[in-house]
Amino acid sequence: MKRIIYLSLCACLLTSCSLDLQPENGLTYSNSFNTEKELNATTTSIQYYINTTVGNNYDFATAGVLADNILDGKQLREWNPRTVITSEYSWKGFYDIIFESNLLLDNIDRTKDLSPERRNYHVGQAEFGLGLSYFLLAQRYGDAIITENSSVIKPYQQSSQEQVLAAAIEHAKKAYDVLPTWDKLTDLNGNAITNRQTASKGTATALLAQIYAWKGSVTELYHLKGNAQEDYQNAVKYATELIDNKVGSYQLCASPEVLCTYLSNEKSPNPEAIFSLYFDKTRSENVVSPNEIAQNYVSWPVREDQTLADLTSSTTYQLYKSTVETLFPDTTDKRLQAFFYQWGTQHDVDGTDYAIMYKFRKAIFDPDQYSPSGKSYRTVDADYVYWRLADIYLLRAECNQKLGNEAQAIADLNVIRNRAGALSYPSTYDTEGLKKAIFLEREKEFIGENDARYADIIRNGYVKEELQGKFKVLTNQDIQNGALFLPLPKDAWQDKDGHVINNQLRQKPYWQAYN
Known part of the structure; x- marks a missing residue:
């Protein structure tokens, strides 16, 4: 069989690299799906594109990151419209996942001698890929394209965010129905799969909790069609299945220090990790961790090519000690000692005391004859733990608070505080109410670790309070017109030579003036 398939929706030219295995699918398909x-x-191609796409969230990570100084992207942080619309964002990677997932689902019935269990494994990976891609497209772009399958060639119109989220839920539920728990995952040779990127029932459950929490929030805050209260209830339902170990065994790490030990050792499976992007160091000699946030926070002493004095000139994200003290007013919180190097010791650079991020403690260096240290920093040596159990506790707390179930919300909030040795809610430091306390707990727990802060802000309606620049003057009409989402990417409607390949797409009203 030889198939040549063009995706007019995104001028899809599929690349070929590896996540342990080399993807064999490209623009021309010669494999026939006859065997497993x-x-x-x-x-494997689905896994590769998930690995290289999901963590690629530079624009929103830059806009939402908690930092006092950043070396790059200051205009993005201010959400300067002309800077945003000319930045190098793309949704192509998501449509690579979608295409490969549809390709598998369209052809799996041609595979001979495939047991029901093995069929469910492969179908589950594809359905999870579809659910995750449509969720992140909705979260980052709002409106997006929903394709029919891997072979229909036509210019697609955008679907509304409500429709894209509905597609995400549909596929995530299919993954949930067929996948086993993570401890029962095996590869085609019968070997146990230990990485947490491969989708399991727990992964699909976490995805459903995240989708419903987002869907309820944007429905309530930004006037989408739907039933926010029902969405929050569904988010609580799926979060509870995870917390109660009904869809796999996950446990909170015993302390913040133990958590940091696991984050810095990808060879030791993190009992708290539900979904991680695997760091495949064999892919190339220049490969970096999928976790750009962690990579950009790391400085001296983990960076052996730095001294403390180099922090302000070569560390992308920088935090003042005073900012961390404001975020963590409770000095009994063990996260201060675990997450920050030598907390309590002054780290002065040019008259300013800095907090030194210490969540990730291993780095990869390359030889560099021009560097005084003889080496240059490449990346942190760590997987990207995208969702872990603490996230699910705090997501359930957030949704229960929005449902008016304050006792349940407080109980979950205090699980995370108790693990950190912090004062229980309510304490003398909780002056802004339960909703803000949960939001701030997420800031504390995931600082320097993931790109979730922008989505957390949008979900809770804290745009003008927590973001900078243009965000502070956006009107309700600007928000309705798409200002909180990325503009339609150029590669959705034109090819690399500038030729229009899809004339059915329309730019969001807010961004039209800046095209």
């Missing part, structure tokens, strides 16, 4: 080995090539 051939089928597995497409499953």
Whole structure:
């Protein structure tokens, strides 16, 4: 079989690299799906594109990151419209995942001698890929394209955010229905799969909790069609299945220090990790961790090519000690000692005392004859733990608070505080109410670790309070017109030579003036 398939929606030219295995699918498909080995090539491609796409969230990570200084992207942080619309964002990677997932689902019935269990494994990876892609497209772009399958060639119109989220839920539920728990995952040779990127029932459950929490929030805050209260209830339902170990065994790390030990050792499976992007160091000699946030926070002493004095000139994200003290007013909180290097010791650079991020404690360096240290920093040596159990506790707390179930919300909030040795809610430091306390707890727990802060801000309606620049003057009409989402990417409607390939797409009203 030889198939040549063009995706007019995104001028999709699929690349070929590896996540342990080399994807065999490209623009020309010669594999026939006759055997599971051939089928597995497409499953591997789905895994590869998830690995290289999901963590690529530079614009929103830059806009939402908690930092006092950043070396790059200051105009993005201010949400300067002309800077945003000319930045190098793209949704192509998501449509690579969608295409490969649809390709597998369209052809899996041609695979011979595939047991029901192995069929469910491959279908589950594809359905999770579709659910995750549509969720993140809705979260980052609002409106997006929903494709029919891997072979229909036509210019697609945008679907509304409500429709894209509905598609995400549909596929996530299908993954939830067929996938086993993570401890029962095996590869085509019968070997146990230990990485937490491969989708399991727990992964699909976390995805459903995240989708429903987002859907309820944007429905309530930004006047989408739907039932926010029902969405919050569904988010609580799926979060509870995870917390109660009904969809796999996950446990909170015993302390913040133990958590940091796991974050810095990808070879030791983190019991708290539900979904992680695997750091495949064999892919190339220049490969970096999928976790750009952690990579950009790390400085001296983890960076052996730095001294403390170099912090302000070569560390992308910088935090003042005073900012961390404001975020963590409770000095009994063990996260201060675990997350920040030598907390309590002054780290003065040019008259300013800095907090030194210490969540990730291993780095990869390359030889550099021009560096005084003889080496240059490449990346942190860590997987990207995208969702972990603490996230699910705090997400359930957030949704219960929005449902008016304050006792349940407080109980979950205090699980995370108690693990950190911090004062229980309510304490003398909780002066802004339960909703803000939960939001701030997420800031404390995930600082320097993931790109979730922008989404947390949008979900809770704290745009003008927590973001900078243009965000502070956006009107309700600006928000309705798409200002909080990325503009339609150029590669959605034109090819690399500037030729229009899809004339059915329309730029969001807010961004039209800046095209």
